[in-house]
Amino acid sequence: MVQEKIHFxxxxxxxxxxxxxxxxxxxxxxxxxxxxxxxxxxxxxxxARLLDEKLVLLIRTGKTSFxxxxxxxxxxxxxxxxxxxxxxxxxxxxxxxxxxVLALGVPLVEIFGQTLGTAxxxxxxxxxxxxxxxxxxxxxxxxxxxxxxIPPATGAAIGMKLRRTGQVAVCTFxxxxxxxxxxxAGVNFAAVQRAPVVFICExxxxxxxxxxxxxxxSANIAIKARAYGIPGYYAxxxxxxxxxxxxxxxxxxxxxxxxPSLVELVVHRFGAHSSADxxxxxxSREELAAERQQDPLLRYQRFLEQQxxxxxxxxxxxxxxxxxxxxxxxxxxxxxxxxxxxxMFDDVYAACPWHLEEQRRLLAEELA
Amino acid sequence: xxxxTMIQAIQSALDEEMNRDERVMLLGEDVGKRGGVFLATxxxxxxxxxxxxxxxxxxxxxxxxxxxxxxAHGMRPVAEIQFADYVFPGIDQLFSQxxxxxYRSGGQFTAPMVVRMPTxxxxxxxxxxxxxxxxxxxxxxxxxxxxxxTPYDTKGLLKAAIRDDDPVVFMEPKRLxxxxxxxxxxxxxxxxxxxxxxxRPGRDLTLVSYGGPMVEVQxxxxxxxxxSIEAEVIDLRTxxxxxxxxxxxxxxxxxxxxxxxxxxxxxxLASEVVATVSEELFxxxxxxxxxxxxxxxxxxxxxxKLYMPTVTRILNAAKRLLEY
Numbered sequence: 001m002v003q004e005k006i007h008f009x010x011x012x013x014x015x016x017x018x019x020x021x022x023x024x025x026x027x028x029x030x031x032x033x034x035x036x037x038x039x040x041x042x043x044x045x046x047x048a049r050l051l052d053e054k055l056v057l058l059i060r061t062g063k064t065s066f067x068x069x070x071x072x073x074x075x076x077x078x079x080x081x082x083x084x085x086x087x088x089x090x091x092x093x094x095x096x097x098x099x100x101v102l103a104l105g106v107p108l109v110e111i112f113g114q115t116l117g118t119a120x121x122x123x124x125x126x127x128x129x130x131x132x133x134x135x136x137x138x139x140x141x142x143x144x145x146x147x148x149x150i151p152p153a154t155g156a157a158i159g160m161k162l163r164r165t166g167q168v169a170v171c172t173f174x175x176x177x178x179x180x181x182x183x184x185a186g187v188n189f190a191a192v193q194r195a196p197v198v199f200i201c202e203x204x205x206x207x208x209x210x211x212x213x214x215x216x217x218s219a220n221i222a223i224k225a226r227a228y229g230i231p232g233y234y235a236x237x238x239x240x241x242x243x244x245x246x247x248x249x250x251x252x253x254x255x256x257x258x259x260p261s262l263v264e265l266v267v268h269r270f271g272a273h274s275s276a277d278x279x280x281x282x283x284s285r286e287e288l289a290a291e292r293q294q295d296p297l298l299r300y301q302r303f304l305e306q307q308x309x310x311x312x313x314x315x316x317x318x319x320x321x322x323x324x325x326x327x328x329x330x331x332x333x334x335x336x337x338x339x340x341x342x343x344m345f346d347d348v349y350a351a352c353p354w355h356l357e358e359q360r361r362l363l364a365e366e367l368a
Numbered sequence: 369x370x371x372x373t374m375i376q377a378i379q380s381a382l383d384e385e386m387n388r389d390e391r392v393m394l395l396g397e398d399v400g401k402r403g404g405v406f407l408a409t410x411x412x413x414x415x416x417x418x419x420x421x422x423x424x425x426x427x428x429x430x431x432x433x434x435x436x437x438x439x440a441h442g443m444r445p446v447a448e449i450q451f452a453d454y455v456f457p458g459i460d461q462l463f464s465q466x467x468x469x470x471y472r473s474g475g476q477f478t479a480p481m482v483v484r485m486p487t488x489x490x491x492x493x494x495x496x497x498x499x500x501x502x503x504x505x506x507x508x509x510x511x512x513x514x515x516x517x518t519p520y521d522t523k524g525l526l527k528a529a530i531r532d533d534d535p536v537v538f539m540e541p542k543r544l545x546x547x548x549x550x551x552x553x554x555x556x557x558x559x560x561x562x563x564x565x566x567x568r569p570g571r572d573l574t575l576v577s578y579g580g581p582m583v584e585v586q587x588x589x590x591x592x593x594x595x596s597i598e599a600e601v602i603d604l605r606t607x608x609x610x611x612x613x614x615x616x617x618x619x620x621x622x623x624x625x626x627x628x629x630x631x632x633x634x635x636x637l638a639s640e641v642v643a644t645v646s647e648e649l650f651x652x653x654x655x656x657x658x659x660x661x662x663x664x665x666x667x668x669x670x671x672x673k674l675y676m677p678t679v680t681r682i683l684n685a686a687k688r689l690l691e692y
Contacts, residue, residue, distance in 0.1 A: 090441070123474035135476035140440065143472065145464040151433020152465055158434060159441035162393070162419050169437070182460060185429040192425060347475040348509050350533035353562065353609035 003029040008249050010231035011223060015266050016246055017236040021294070023302025031241060035309055041082065041240050042304055045074040045297050046315075047322045048099030051108075052271070054326050055098070055115060055129075059275040064115050068096045068130040069271030072238075075296035076202050076265040078103045079243025083251055084170050090138040090160075092153040092171040095130045096202065097142070100172065106134050108329030113336060120336035124343055130274075147177040150186030150199070157195035157260070168254045169197040170247075176207025178221055187262065191228040194259035198250040201262070202237060204269035209282035225262035237265025238296040241303075268294065341367065372552040375545045377519040378408040378484075381526040382446065384556065386416050389444060392530055395422040396431055396448030396484075405450055406486060406545055428458030432483060436465045439481040444530055452487040452539060453496045459504075466535040467510030482529045482536045487515065488580040488630055489676055490543030495667040500579070500631035505537045506608040506640075512561055513608040515539040517582035519552050521605055524559030532561060541580035548583075564611035566618070570598035573624035573689055576615055576641055578604040581628050581677045588682040597690065607637045612644060619645050623654035624689040630676045633661035655692035658685045 006029050008016060018027040025031065031038075052071040058064040070077065073096060081103030084091065093100055102111060113120025115129040123133055123141055133141025140156075143149055153171035160167040177183050178201060190197045201221045205212040218224055225232025231253075235246040243265050250261040268291040272279040279288075304310035345352060345360040352360070372380065385392045393416075394409055400423035403410030413421035424431050428449055435445040449455045455462070462483065469479045489498035505513045512534055516522045522540065529536040567582070568589050577585040582603050589599040600618045604610050619625045625645050627638040638659040645657055660677045668675055 121474070122476060123472060126474065127472050131472070133473050133476060135473070141469070141473035141477055143464055143468070145460055148433070148460050148464045151430050151461055152437035152440065154430070155434030155437025155439075155445075156441040157437070158422075159438045159443045162443070181457065182429045182433060185425075185427040186433060189425055189427065189430040189434055193422075347471045347473075349470070349512070350478070354612060355609055 006245055006249065008233055008246055010233055010261070011226065012234050015234050015236040016242050017239050018242040018245065019239045019299060019303045021299060023299060023306050025303065031245075038304060038307065038309055041078055041244070042300055042310070043318055043322075044078040044081065044103040045240060045300060046318060048074040048077060048102055049297060050319070050322050050326060051098060051102055051111070054330070056271070058115065064129050066129045066275055067115070068274045069269070070096050070099045072204065072268035072270040072291070072296070073202055074099050075240035075300065076237035076243045076267050079240045079265070080170065080172065080200060080247050083244050083247035084168065087137050089167050089251070090140060090156055090169045092140045092149045092156070092169060093132070093142055094149065094173045094177070095142050095144065096174065097172055098130060098132065101132045101134070101139055104139065105137055106132055106139060108325060109332045110134070112330045112333035116333055118333050118336045119339045120333040124347070125339045147173060147180035147183040147186075150177070150183050151189065153197050154186045154190040154193070154195055157190060157197035158193050160196055161193070166255060167196070168251050170200065170251070171197060172200045172202055174207060175201060175203040175205060175212055175215055175221060176210065177201070178224060179215055187228050187260070190260040191230045194257070196254040197260045198247065198254055199260065199262045200247065201264045202267055203264050204267045206269055206273065206283070208273040208277060209279070220264060222262055222264040230260050230262060232262045232264065234264050235266070237267035238294055238299060240296065240300050369551040370554050371549050372519045373546045373549055374516070374519045374522050374540065375406060375408055377523040377552050378526060378540065379410060379412070380552065381523045382409060382412060383415070385527055385530045386412065386420065391442065391444040392446065393420040393422070393438070393443055394446050394448065395424050395435060397424055397426055397450050399423060399448050404448060406542065408484070409448065428454055428456070429461050432458035432461035433465060435481045435483070436461060436469065436479050439479040440469065440477050444480060446482045446484060446530060449483060449485040451497050452485040452501050453499045455485060455501065462505075462511070462535075462537075463508050467508045470534070471510060478533060479535045480533045482526070482538050484538045484540065486542035486545070487539040488541040488543060489667055489672060490580060492669065492672060494669040498667040498672070500629070500662065502539055502607055503631055503636050506637055510535065511608065512536045512606065513539065514561060514606050515541070515579040516605065517541065517544060517579055517603055519548060519550050521559060521565070523552055524557050525561065525605065528558045528561050531558070536561065539579065543580055544583070562606045562609045562611060564605055564614040565603045566600065566614065567603050568599065568601040570600035570622070572598045572622060573626060573686060574600045574602065574615070574618040574622045575626050575628065575682070575686070576602045576604060577628040578607060579630070581630050584677055584679050584682060585628050588679045588686065591679065591683060592686060597686070599686065610637070610641065615641060615645065616648060619649055620652050623652060625653070625657035626660065626682070626685050626689060627657070628660045628677050628682055630662045632664045633659055634664050636661055655689045658689060660685045
């Protein structure tokens, strides 16, 4: 059956999937996206993958202290980035969203500045790597505390509704976050207020080592929405177009006053939890190898090939172009140098109170 | 000039600020229709509507966390926590989000918000309606902490807190809500956050306190005056950042310092003031500075009046200072 309008039903038994493993378009509607958009998605996914590889390299060469690899999440993250209105809607990301913030337009030099803790970080190198943010792009600076950004996303959305700005808040998190009290607090309040917020779980089925079956007895994450009286969409996060269209649908609903929704994008985590983790202690290499066969980039490549939009030469050129951009941005971030240590005392408050002035003087004397 | 209680001063401050600035809004449990369990927000939902005065679900994390998002997006939220004792489910929002948002984003995002809460004992509330948790907040860089003791200060400081660009924890000693009535201007005035008030000038010793125990401290000072001992009484009003200048000037003059607080003594604000004065004025002090605080127990019910600093305990400590 062919649908005239693109819409989705909540609470499907199986994940919503628009492209199958072989790259066939299996949706009951035409995607209607121009070739340049389809290719842009591929470019952004590839850039996300190459960024991940570059970050792993920075860890292996001792140039940075931490990363949270996002490989396996690229389709979900690029789908989300393209579904929201860049610079208008707000994004409340979590620490595994480097591919998402990159696709949204956060400059690579800022990403590397944050990763390396140099003066190129607009947040002044105060947080560990994988904690981006951008006021310009309405990307709410990542906070390590799991699910602590859910109630603020709800609050911002209440403000958007109150001031009738036509914006939507998009809030992403992992599967482990859904067990936190603040997750419940934020989703419940948003639902009661019918606030324009889309909650998106990038479900890779692991919270560090804890498998989803130890995390929740719910059949899936999306179904939790039922208890809050909001729709829950269960989708294949390895399928960039499923991610894009489902999130776009949820955003349209929120924007037109239908209130919040919960979107679950099922993904794989190809890396360990972080550079400080050894995932061989808790998941088999066979399981991981099988998941790697379901690479989101490969599936989308097959789809593009069938559309006549992908060939090896184009992909190779793209790869080289992105690699060059990554290296240039990395060098620029390095060149920015270390931030001034006395900036440590800025931004605790709008104005520096006496006790911090005293402490700044103390450090200045030590450094003199 | 109208005569107001602390509760009326809060109502007046909120009303004036909401009237002045459309971005100012209220959220909390029972703050709308009910007007708050202490009636601090009475009539405001009727006047400003349910969008600007939100009755929230029973969740401190939702209240404080939503205030963070509202503030970051451009509103000026005033959140009410029903009792300071119940702020703890919202602490991750206050400590991890509100307090650190400006810092972690390098000044890109800010959380100009007020979290009001009734604090302290004296209402037969047992240990979950009586605590004084200000030291937790003051120990968290990024938060400002105000503890009021008079209706006049309450209005001026609450208005200033709402206009402040940083998150302010605004603590209201619930036993003083209706205990004191005084003249409070009906028109606009602001009081500076971070500035103490000298309630009574004196030359013999310095009494520093804030919040609920200001009543007992002033009674003790009056009794001392009857015996020709002149205590200088300082009300800190803001405990983060506290007014070191005023305290040092007074302690340098009198040479004797007593700090009174009803919060547990160990690791308290009183300890911080004593440590600072000891560090900076060691040579000028005539006696070791002392503290009279709540005991280091959970807040008890039956021993309520004995737990909080009594006039007797304040006078005994003052005597020790004077006879040293």
